[in-house]
Amino acid sequence: MEGKTINNQIKKVLISEEQIQNRVSELAKEINRDYSGKKIHLVSILKGATIFASDLMRKLEVPVTIDFISVSSYGNSTESSGVVRIIKDLDHPIEGREILLVEDIVDTGLTLKYIQGILLAHKPKSLKTCVFLDKYERRQVDLKIDYTGFIIPNEFVVGYGLDFAERYRNLTFLGILKEDEYT
Numbered sequence: 001m002e003g004k005t006i007n008n009q010i011k012k013v014l015i016s017e018e019q020i021q022n023r024v025s026e027l028a029k030e031i032n033r034d035y036s037g038k039k040i041h042l043v044s045i046l047k048g049a050t051i052f053a054s055d056l057m058r059k060l061e062v063p064v065t066i067d068f069i070s071v072s073s074y075g076n077s078t079e080s081s082g083v084v085r086i087i088k089d090l091d092h093p094i095e096g097r098e099i100l101l102v103e104d105i106v107d108t109g110l111t112l113k114y115i116q117g118i119l120l121a122h123k124p125k126s127l128k129t130c131v132f133l134d135k136y137e138r139r140q141v142d143l144k145i146d147y148t149g150f151i152i153p154n155e156f157v158v159g160y161g162l163d164f165a166e167r168y169r170n171l172t173f174l175g176i177l178k179e180d181e182y183t
C-alpha cells in the first residue's frame with residue numbers, strides 16, 4: 001500500500017465533494033428551519049462523524065454547542081461485532097437540552113441504537129438523529145433517523161470521515177475502496 005497514490009486505491013468515486021457539500025447545505029437548511037428559535041446541542045460520535053459534524057455545524061444558524069462520545073464497534077475489521085462499549089463519555093450533561101446526534105454511517109444500526117438509548121436515559125428535552133450515510137440494506141434493528149444525507153449500497157466506502165484501518169478519513173469525497181486493499 002505504501003507509495004501508492006490515493007487514486008490507485010479508490011475503485012470509484014461514489015459521492016463527489018460537490019454532491020456532499022450540496023447535501024450538507026440542504027440538511028442544514030432543514031435543521032435550521034426545524035430548530036428555529038431553539039438551541040441545538042450536537043452530540044457527535046467519534047471518530048467518523050467529526051468531518052460531517054464540523055461541516056454541518058458551520059452551516060447552522062441557530063445557537064449550537066457540541067460534545068463527543070466514543071464507543072467501540074468495529075475496531076479495524078469491516079464487520080460489526082455487535083459489541084458496543086463507551087470509550088469516551090460526554091463531557092456535559094444533556095438533561096433538558098435539544099440534542100441532535102450526528103453520525104457518519106448507519107450500517108447494522110447496533111451502534112446508533114445503543115447510543116440513542118444512552119442519551120434518552122439522560123432525559124434530554126428532545127433527541128433527533130442526523131446521519132450522513134445510510135447503508136439501509138444492512139439494517140438489523142429498527143431505528144428512528146430524522147435526517148439522512150445519502151442512502152448507499154452495501155459497498156466498502158471510505159472518505160469524508162470514514163476509514164479503513166484508520167486511513168482515508170481525510171478524503172473530501174466518498175469513494176469505494178479497491179478489494180485488494182482490504183482482502
Ligand code: PRP
Nearest residue numbers: 046047048073074080107108109110111
Ligand atoms: C462506524 C460508524 C458507526 C458504526 C456503524 O464506526 O461510525 O459508529 O460503525 O455500524 P453499525 O450500524 O453496524 O453499528 P467505527 O467503529 O468504524 O468507528 P469510527 O467512527 O471511529 O471509524
